[in-house]
Structures are given as C-alpha cells and as structure tokens.
Amino acid sequence: MIPEEVISDIKHATDIVQVVSETVQLKKTGSNFAGLCPFHSEKTPSFTVSPTKQIYYCFGCGAGGSVFNFVMKRDGLTFPETVRALGRRCGIEVPERALSAEEKEKIGAREKIFLANRLAADFFSQTLKGGQGSGALAYLHNRGITDETIEKFGLGFAPDSWDAVSGCLSSHRVPVDIAVGSGLLIAKETGRYYDRFRNRIVFPIFDTAMQVSGFGGRVMDDALPKYLNSPETPVYHKARSLYGLHAAREGIRQSGTAFVVEGYFDALALHQHGIAQAAATLGTALTRDHVRLLSRCGAERFVLVFDSDGAGIRAALRSVPVFQKEYMTAKVLVLPTGHDPDSFVREAGADAFLELADKAMDLLEFLMDAAIRRHGLSVEGRLKVLGDMREPLLAMEDRVARSLYIRVLADKVGIDEGAVSEKIHKAPAANVRPQVAEPWQDAPVKSLDRIKEENSLEFQIVSMLVRYAGIHAYCRDVGIADYFQEPGLKEICSLALAYDGPPEAMTDWFLTNLREEGQRELVARLAIDEFPVIHQRCVTLIDQYVRNRNRLGDDLSKRIRDAEARGDHELLLSLLEEKRRFSQDLKRRQH
Ligand SMILES: [Zn+2]
Structure with missing residues (x-):
C-alpha cells in the first residue's frame, strides 16, 4: 500500500494537461482544453480537460475522472501501478507502507482462494490422467479434443465422490472457510461439507493474470444440470470472466478481432483449429465488462457467434445496448442449421469458419x-x-x-x-429528454439527457452539490442526505456534506473517495462545466424536495385511515409496512 501523502504529492506535481497531451492533441477552448477522445472513436472533439480542476470528461462516451483515472484507463494499469508510473515521471519515490491487519486479511483470503483453486485444478488434471478419468478422457477424445488442448487448457475430471476435493484440500492444509469461500466445497446445515464438482469434466477458468479464478463442470451423460459453474467468489465474477481469454489475448491483439461464443467446447474447438481469438461467456449474457475486457486486449471488431436458433436472436437483442454504451459495433455470425461452432469447425474446417466470419452480418x-x-x-x-x-x-x-x-x-x-x-x-422514448437548463442554473447544460433518473430532484441536488460548495451548509442543516432514496446519489450527497476543504479542491475529494467508476464519471461531467449558480434557486429546489418527501409521509397516514375505515385489511397491511419503513427513515434522520 502507498501512503496517502505520497499520492497527494504526486497528484500535485502532475499536470493532467501534460499527461493527456502525450496521447491526445489538445486545443484550448475557453478555460478548458479539447481533443479527440482516446477511449472511443470520433471525428469531432468531445474529450475535455480542465486545467483548473485537473479532471477530464468525454461528452461522447462518458469517460471521466482524475489524472490517475486517465492513466489507469489509457494504459490498463491498476491504481498502485499508476501511482508508481506517475511518481517516476515527476521524480517522487513511492515507498511501501506496511499493510493493516484488515488489508492483509483481505488480500490473504484472495490469495488463499487462488491457491485452493490451483491445488484443485492440479487434482482434477491428475484425476483425468489416472484410472478414474479414463471414461472422461475417452469422452473428450470422442468430442475431438486433443491431448495438447487438454494440457493447454488444464482440463480435468472431478471423480464421482462427495469428498475427493475436500480430502485433497485438507491434505494441503487449506482452511475449511477458504475451501467453502472458493466455491469448491458446499457447507451443509449439519456443519459438514461436500464437493461441489462431482463426476464432471472440469474446465478451469483463468483470469488475465493466468490465475485459476473459478471452474466450470460438465456432465458426460444426460444428468442435470448439464453445466455447473463456480458461484460468485472474491476472485470469480461471471459477468467479468470469459472462458479461454487467457489463451485468446495474443490472437485478439494480433487480429484486432474477438469471437464471442457461448460454450466451453466452442471456445476449445476454435482454438484447436487455430482460431485463437475466441472466448466464451459463462452462462450469462454479454456484459459491458466483457466488452471492456476484450477491447483492453486489443479487440476492435467483435463477432458474436450463434447457433442458428432463437436464443441467438435474444442474446443479440440484449447485446445491442451493451455495444452502444461502449461505442463499439458488433457483427453476428450465424452457423448453418444444426451446427454449433464446435461441430462446424470440426466438419468444415477453420477456413470455412473464417470465410463465414468475413461475411458476418452487422448486429442491427x-x-x-x-x-x-x-x-x-x-x-x-x-x-x-x-x-x-x-x-x-x-x-x-x-x-x-x-x-x-x-x-x-x-x-x-x-x-x-x-x-x-x-x-x-413517434412516441418519445422514456429516457430521452429535451435539452433544458436545470431550473437553478443560468445557462443550458450540455448532454444531460442521458438517464431517466436524471430527471429527479435528487439528481439535480447532487449536481448542485458537486458544483457549488456554497449550498452545503444549507443542505447539512436540513439533513438532506437522509431523505435520499437512490443509493448511488445518496453516497455522493453524503460525501459532499462531509467535505470541509476549499471549493477548488472539492472535485478531487470526490474523485479520490468515490469507489464506483460510474459515480466518478458523473462527478467529472458535472464539475467540468462551470455555470453561474443562483443561490436562492438552489434553496427553493431543496425546500421543494424536502416538502415532497414529507408530504409522502402525510399521504401515507391518510391512506391508512381510509383503508381502516373501509376494512380493506390486505391494503392496510401493506400500507403499514410502507409506513414502518418510512418512519425508520425518519428516525434515522432525527439521530
Ligand atoms: Zn470518449
């Protein structure tokens, strides 16, 4: 861990305009600089850098944050790596701070889970090669998987036993809580444990650092479930994991293309036939994190590969907004009826597959x-x-x-x-809003027509708090944070009210303390535009919001009396529950 004061020194010694200028040609526009965004492709500059606030924001793709966030995103570095890189740049040495007990424990648990996964992966692999695995090995060979692929992807076999994995882990002295935390064992109510993966082919799932983060298991007969994956753990998140990515990185970088398939065998078959830029989603729809992961590996073109059934259409439909939000386009490759990528490439060969990929149709x-x-x-x-x-x-x-x-x-x-x-x-979509000025501002706001929730008073109050420290005291007095319903906005609001430094350092405070990338981007967007704020209108808006929330409570009491009078017990119960939750809010407000 790096001491706070060193991070702060490096921040002050670094100029965001200079750092950005290394990759983006910036032009002065008023008090800010603008250039072509390095994070999405565009022809007119919407990437803005503020030298006074030391932040950036792109009005095209919504990327934004501090100089640290910029370098992390541009160079694909972790936060400590970024601090060290920028430290070298301005000649500040970065010492290591000793970890606190809690930090050690957290990192320790992750490392122990990786270790447990590694031990289990070796165990599965050995079992596949030993006598118990002969049936599984025959099954894999039968599906056309070569020994080379088995080795390269570390395929294994979980024996038909309730305690084979648990025995292996305990012989290596892996604590039971780690074994359960890794998802390899399942705890019974009686306090005993059993193996999650039994009598299945096992596919280790690697992260980009080549560590085993989780497993997939497939039965060899008609037993259900056909596929079983590790649960979400501190090191495995299916929405952020792709099967085969560790082997696909180089191929993606070289070709600029990523093939996204749906199954383990699809990915394996493509790799085995020399199409090394394929990765599989793990029983989940493609997410923005998946797309980001692939584009960080160098993917510029995405080809979604589907069997010719209706499931492909549903998956394609769901992925339209995913690619839209990442400013990427995708193509769809539909295989001839009766084929999946595995069967197709085995029958028709890699060239036929690549030919189809060339003719892949645009997603829309x-x-x-x-x-x-x-x-x-x-x-x-x-x-x-x-x-x-x-x-x-x-x-x-x-x-x-x-x-x-x-x-x-x-x-x-x-x-x-x-x-x-x-x-x-024709009918305006619910989430498209005409561009109008916030009621408390003098000038119109650019590009604020994005999300539905932005119509809310809570959003307006947050955008006011981020831009205008002069209203903080008033908000603190009415205890406004306790009224907030939307958790993300509530957090920004509480953070704003906890701030007591000079106004010019406020943006930095948010960027340092907000954990969610989306929240940081929102703050950067709000902070980068400066409009004159009218204090009295802010006060009016806050009063209106507080009145609305209180009126909700009065209204609830009236509806309860009505329901009582009419003898509508079902409604009465649900209203009383609502009231209970509401007064809990209120109580919290008064403490
Ligand atoms: Zn952009």
Missing part, C-alpha cells in the same frame, strides 16, 4: 432480418417488424448511424424512409 441488420423472418412482409408483418426494431434503433445514441440504419430498414421492408423514421421516433 441481423435483427432486422430475424424480425422479417418472424413476421413476414404482409402489411401487418411490416408494422410488427418496425415495432421490433424500434427499441434497438432508439438505443443508438449516434444519430448519423441511426439514420443510416433506418435507411437500411426502409429498404428491407419496402416502406418510404421518412415514414419509417417517423414510426421509430
């Missing part, structure tokens, strides 16, 4: 064609197609791209482009 076009296949091109069918495409098209924030897709869709369904556009845009 894939959805259009699927909708047309589903509904047909009758009058009614075409209207349904437009209805199906409305949400994915509106999810596109890039208006130029959206209008291009509308043209494609108009072409496909044979309807005039203007009419299609009107149909898509």
Whole structure:
C-alpha cells in the first residue's frame, strides 16, 4: 500500500494537461482544453480537460475522472501501478507502507482462494490422467479434443465422490472457510461439507493474470444440470470472466478481432483449429465488462457467434445496448442449421469458419432480418417488424448511424424512409429528454439527457452539490442526505456534506473517495462545466424536495385511515409496512 501523502504529492506535481497531451492533441477552448477522445472513436472533439480542476470528461462516451483515472484507463494499469508510473515521471519515490491487519486479511483470503483453486485444478488434471478419468478422457477424445488442448487448457475430471476435493484440500492444509469461500466445497446445515464438482469434466477458468479464478463442470451423460459453474467468489465474477481469454489475448491483439461464443467446447474447438481469438461467456449474457475486457486486449471488431436458433436472436437483442454504451459495433455470425461452432469447425474446417466470419452480418441488420423472418412482409408483418426494431434503433445514441440504419430498414421492408423514421421516433422514448437548463442554473447544460433518473430532484441536488460548495451548509442543516432514496446519489450527497476543504479542491475529494467508476464519471461531467449558480434557486429546489418527501409521509397516514375505515385489511397491511419503513427513515434522520 502507498501512503496517502505520497499520492497527494504526486497528484500535485502532475499536470493532467501534460499527461493527456502525450496521447491526445489538445486545443484550448475557453478555460478548458479539447481533443479527440482516446477511449472511443470520433471525428469531432468531445474529450475535455480542465486545467483548473485537473479532471477530464468525454461528452461522447462518458469517460471521466482524475489524472490517475486517465492513466489507469489509457494504459490498463491498476491504481498502485499508476501511482508508481506517475511518481517516476515527476521524480517522487513511492515507498511501501506496511499493510493493516484488515488489508492483509483481505488480500490473504484472495490469495488463499487462488491457491485452493490451483491445488484443485492440479487434482482434477491428475484425476483425468489416472484410472478414474479414463471414461472422461475417452469422452473428450470422442468430442475431438486433443491431448495438447487438454494440457493447454488444464482440463480435468472431478471423480464421482462427495469428498475427493475436500480430502485433497485438507491434505494441503487449506482452511475449511477458504475451501467453502472458493466455491469448491458446499457447507451443509449439519456443519459438514461436500464437493461441489462431482463426476464432471472440469474446465478451469483463468483470469488475465493466468490465475485459476473459478471452474466450470460438465456432465458426460444426460444428468442435470448439464453445466455447473463456480458461484460468485472474491476472485470469480461471471459477468467479468470469459472462458479461454487467457489463451485468446495474443490472437485478439494480433487480429484486432474477438469471437464471442457461448460454450466451453466452442471456445476449445476454435482454438484447436487455430482460431485463437475466441472466448466464451459463462452462462450469462454479454456484459459491458466483457466488452471492456476484450477491447483492453486489443479487440476492435467483435463477432458474436450463434447457433442458428432463437436464443441467438435474444442474446443479440440484449447485446445491442451493451455495444452502444461502449461505442463499439458488433457483427453476428450465424452457423448453418444444426451446427454449433464446435461441430462446424470440426466438419468444415477453420477456413470455412473464417470465410463465414468475413461475411458476418452487422448486429442491427441481423435483427432486422430475424424480425422479417418472424413476421413476414404482409402489411401487418411490416408494422410488427418496425415495432421490433424500434427499441434497438432508439438505443443508438449516434444519430448519423441511426439514420443510416433506418435507411437500411426502409429498404428491407419496402416502406418510404421518412415514414419509417417517423414510426421509430413517434412516441418519445422514456429516457430521452429535451435539452433544458436545470431550473437553478443560468445557462443550458450540455448532454444531460442521458438517464431517466436524471430527471429527479435528487439528481439535480447532487449536481448542485458537486458544483457549488456554497449550498452545503444549507443542505447539512436540513439533513438532506437522509431523505435520499437512490443509493448511488445518496453516497455522493453524503460525501459532499462531509467535505470541509476549499471549493477548488472539492472535485478531487470526490474523485479520490468515490469507489464506483460510474459515480466518478458523473462527478467529472458535472464539475467540468462551470455555470453561474443562483443561490436562492438552489434553496427553493431543496425546500421543494424536502416538502415532497414529507408530504409522502402525510399521504401515507391518510391512506391508512381510509383503508381502516373501509376494512380493506390486505391494503392496510401493506400500507403499514410502507409506513414502518418510512418512519425508520425518519428516525434515522432525527439521530
Ligand atoms: Zn470518449
């Protein structure tokens, strides 16, 4: 761990404009600098750097934060690595601080889980090669998996036993709480334990540092569940893990392309056939973290590989906003009927697969064609197609791209482009808000039309607290943080009210203390624009919010009396529960 004062020294000795200038050509615009964003591709600069606040924010993709956040994101470093890198730059040496007992324990637990996983992976691998694993080995060979692949991916076998893994771990003196914490053992209510993985082929899941973070297990017959994965643990999160990524990194970097498949065997088969840029999601929809992970490995193009069934359409539909939010595009490769990537590549070979990948369809076009296949091109069918495409098209924030897709869709369904556009845009989507100034501000706010919750008074109060320290005392007096409902905003609010330094160092306070990247980006966005704030309007807004929340309590009491009078017991019970929760809030407020 690095001492706080060293971090602070390095921060003060570093100029964000200089650091950013190493990769981004910046131009002065008013009091800020602007340039082309290094985190998404764009033609007009929306990446803004404030020299006075020492922060950056991109109005295109929403990336933002301090100079530390910038270097972490740009160079893919951890926080301590970033501090050391910037320390070297300004000649400040970074000493190591001794860890506190709590920190040691936390790091210790993670390391112990990695160790338990490693021991179990070796055990599974040995078992596969020994007599007990002969059936499993035959099964793998039968599915076309070579010994080389088995070795490279560390495949193993969990014997048909309730205590084989637990025996192995205890012989290596792994504490029981670690074995349970790793997900390898399951605790029974009686205080005893048993193995999670039994009579299954086992696939170790590696993180990018080549450590075993978790396991997947597959049965060899029709037993259920067919696949079983490690639960979420301190070192394994399925929304942030991809199977085979450790082996795919180099291939992705070289080709700039990532193939995303759905199953273990799909990933293995592609790798075995020389298509080394494939990774599998682990029984979950593709997440933004997955996309970020892959793009950090160098992926610029994404190809989602689906079997030809309806599950592919659902997964594709879900991934549209994921790619949109990361400013990435994706293609969809649908295999011929009856094939999955594994069977296809074994039968037709790698070249045939890559040929199909070259012809892979754009994600949106894939959805259009699927909708047309589903509904047909009758009058009614075409209207349904437009209805199906409305949400994915509106999810596109890039208006130029959206209008291009509308043209494609108009072409496909044979309807005039203007009419299609009107149909898509007709009823305004719930999350699109016209650009208007905050009521407490003098000037309009750029690009604040993003999230639905931003309409709320809580959001407005937070954006006021971040920009204007002059209102903090008033907010503290009315105890405003206790009224907040949205946990993320509540945290920013409490942090603002705990601040007592000079106004110019306030942004830094938020960026240092907020743990969530989304929260830091929000603060950077709010802080980078300076508008004159009108104190009295702030006060009005806060009073209005407090009144609203209190009125909710009065209203509840009235509804309870009504329900009582009418003898509606079911309603009465639920209202009383609501009231109980509300008064708990209130009590907390008074302490
Ligand atoms: Zn950007």
